[in-house]
Amino acid sequence: MRYRASLLIYLKEGVLDTQGRTILRSLHDLGYGEVQDVRVGKYLRITLEAADESAARRQAEAMCSDLLVNDLIEEYSLVVEEEGK
Amino acid sequence: MKVAVVVFPGSNCDADVAHAVEVTVGASVEMVWHASEFLPAGTDLVILPGGFSYGDYLRCGAMAARSSIMKGVKRFASSGGLVLGICNGFQILTEAKMLRGAFLPNRTLSFICRPCALRVERDDTPFTLRYKAGQVVRFPIAHHEGLYYLDKDELDAMEKRRQVVFRYATPAGEVTDEANPNGALNNIAGMVNEGGNVLGLIPHPERASEPVLGSVDGALMWQSISEWIKGGGAH
Secondary structure: OEEEEEEEEEEOOOOOOHHHHHHHHHHHHOOOOOOOOOOOEEEEEEEEEOOOHHHHHHHHHHHHHHHHOOOOOEEEEEEEEEOOO | OEEEEEEOOOEOOHHHHHHHHHHHHOOEEEEEEOOOOOOOOOOOEEEEOOEOHHHHOOOOOOOHHHOOHHHHHHHHHHOOOEEEEEOHHHHHHHHOOOOOOEEEOOOOOOOEEEEEEEEEOOOOOOOOOOOOOOOEEEEEEEEOOOEEEOOHHHHHHHHHOOOEEEEEOOOOOOOOOOOOOOOOHHHEEEEEOOOOOEEEEOOOHHHHOEHHHOEOOOHHHHHHHHHHHHHHHOO
């Protein structure tokens, strides 16, 4: 079966997010004073073959710890679904 | 002294560092492509040069850290071999977990390229024998992700183990926030592993190795390593 893993990676709370801070300032300058915080992350969409959904998730999690996420500074959230759904 | 300079796709300081070790200490240099799994026999020093390996995609150094040659580099380091990572090479060493820490974009929001004063914290490593602790040296810096980060507990433990070798400082040798170009925690510009045989360094000693370049402070690093190897310090 073919699955799609949608991975959102962002910096941990407390780790300086230079881009997020800069965008926050810019939004404030534009008059969006209500904005409290901006965090910038990255989105990866991975298409993979797996026996079932839980196997696809395990594979994607292994990829995160092997390469995609640096757990010293980053956290992630992962959504796995059958492709085409 | 036999030096292996590892070349990744996107490395761009490989030829400069090879030139620097050749002209300053007469080293014989072999360029090693990242896809190889083995280092040349008899290697005394491995250099991971600066540049933009793998286009800095995903995270600086992330993909280079997982390339074939790094298996050989890890084996070499675990048997006591000397490994020096400069700029992107330092980022690769942290991504390979050969040194603790990670790099974030400079707090200035800009790429910084200029000479920089550094205080030498240790003169008892193979890389810094010819310096004096407390001495101020001038190496160029050229980076966008130079903010060294490690969580506080680990950072304190690392400081206690005296792993910091170079800090950003004023020309008078004061370690201040104003002298910190990128926001690196504790002004860290260079550090060693617990064994002292792996050094990561954000500034570029190879760009300060000949009078024509405006500083020869970097030549002392090549002389230190050469002296240490000659003294039988080799693994």
